[in-house]
Amino acid sequence: MRKKVVAGNWKMNTTPAEGVELLKGVAALKGDVCSCVNFIVIPPFTHLSEIVKNAKGTGIAVGAQNCAAEAKGAYTGEVSAKMIASLGVEYVILGHSERREYYGETSATLNKKMVQAYENNLIPIYCVGEKLEERENGKYFDVVRAQIEEVVFNLTPEQFSKLIIAYEPVWAIGTGKTATAEQAQEIHAFIRKVLAEKFGDAAANTVILYGGSCKPSNAAELFAKEDVDGGLIGGAALVASDFIGIGKGF
Numbered sequence: 001m002r003k004k005v006v007a008g009n010w011k012m013n014t015t016p017a018e019g020v021e022l023l024k025g026v027a028a029l030k031g032d033v034c035s036c037v038n039f040i041v042i043p044p045f046t047h048l049s050e051i052v053k054n055a056k057g058t059g060i061a062v063g064a065q066n067c068a069a070e071a072k073g074a075y076t077g078e079v080s081a082k083m084i085a086s087l088g089v090e091y092v093i094l095g096h097s098e099r100r101e102y103y104g105e106t107s108a109t110l111n112k113k114m115v116q117a118y119e120n121n122l123i124p125i126y127c128v129g130e131k132l133e134e135r136e137n138g139k140y141f142d143v144v145r146a147q148i149e150e151v152v153f154n155l156t157p158e159q160f161s162k163l164i165i166a167y168e169p170v171w172a173i174g175t176g177k178t179a180t181a182e183q184a185q186e187i188h189a190f191i192r193k194v195l196a197e198k199f200g201d202a203a204a205n206t207v208i209l210y211g212g213s214c215k216p217s218n219a220a221e222l223f224a225k226e227d228v229d230g231g232l233i234g235g236a237a238l239v240a241s242d243f244i245g246i247g248k249g250f
């Protein structure tokens with residue numbers, strides 16, 4: 001039985017104080033959702049320390065949105081995986097399409113970030129997904145396969161056993177356009193098949209999240225699909241009742 005996960009990527013939104021209020025809102029409503037759902041909040045770096053403190057005892061886990069590719073040193077503005085982990089953070093998003101697009105993150109960079117994450121016991125939430133033109137010209141299977149082969153295939157079986165994957169079609173992120181449940185299932189099943197080529201039966205246990213304009217009104221249909229194990233949520237994670245509403249999709 002795979003874990004059910006609803007993770008909220010707050011991106012560059014909220015002040016630390018607003019973030020604590022948002023977390024408290026989620027914690028207050030969490031009792032309305034099946035206890036089988038694992039919630040993760042993923043605020044900006046500046047909030048992590050306070051959010052970890054306030055999340056204690058709520059059952060809500062905390063993640064970071066990124067980490068540095070290097071362990072330490074003269075990398076102005078970067079935040080290392082060790083720094084993040086030292087706060088009690090458990091997860092880190094790697095390879096979000098916004099980082100690939102605006103910050104030039106390549107598979108080479110992401111391989112280094114993966115090493116840092118695992119060395120510091122952070123669980124990566126590795127994002128894959130195609131752009132609109134790649135969906136329209138039918139290249140999306142190749143794009144997603146390459147994103148997996150170039151990074152995930154370099155993991156050891158032990159590392160792989162902890163990994164979470166988020167399939168996020170770029171055309172659905174923040175656009176209000178959601179992949180249909182059938183489109184999500186098709187590619188999630190494909191991802192699992194590709195993972196099985198390298199890791200065999202272990203791929204059956206990999207948590208694969210859907211991300212892209214997921215909201216309370218479409219969560220249940222998406223989560224009902226066999227290979228959709230939850231969601232990585234952007235916009236709707238900024239409103240506690242919406243985030244919780246998505247959790248009710250299970």
Ligand code: PEP
Binds near residue numbers: 009174175
């Ligand atoms: C995201 O960026 O991870 C995301 C899924 O955003 P949204 O839910 O706003 O489409």
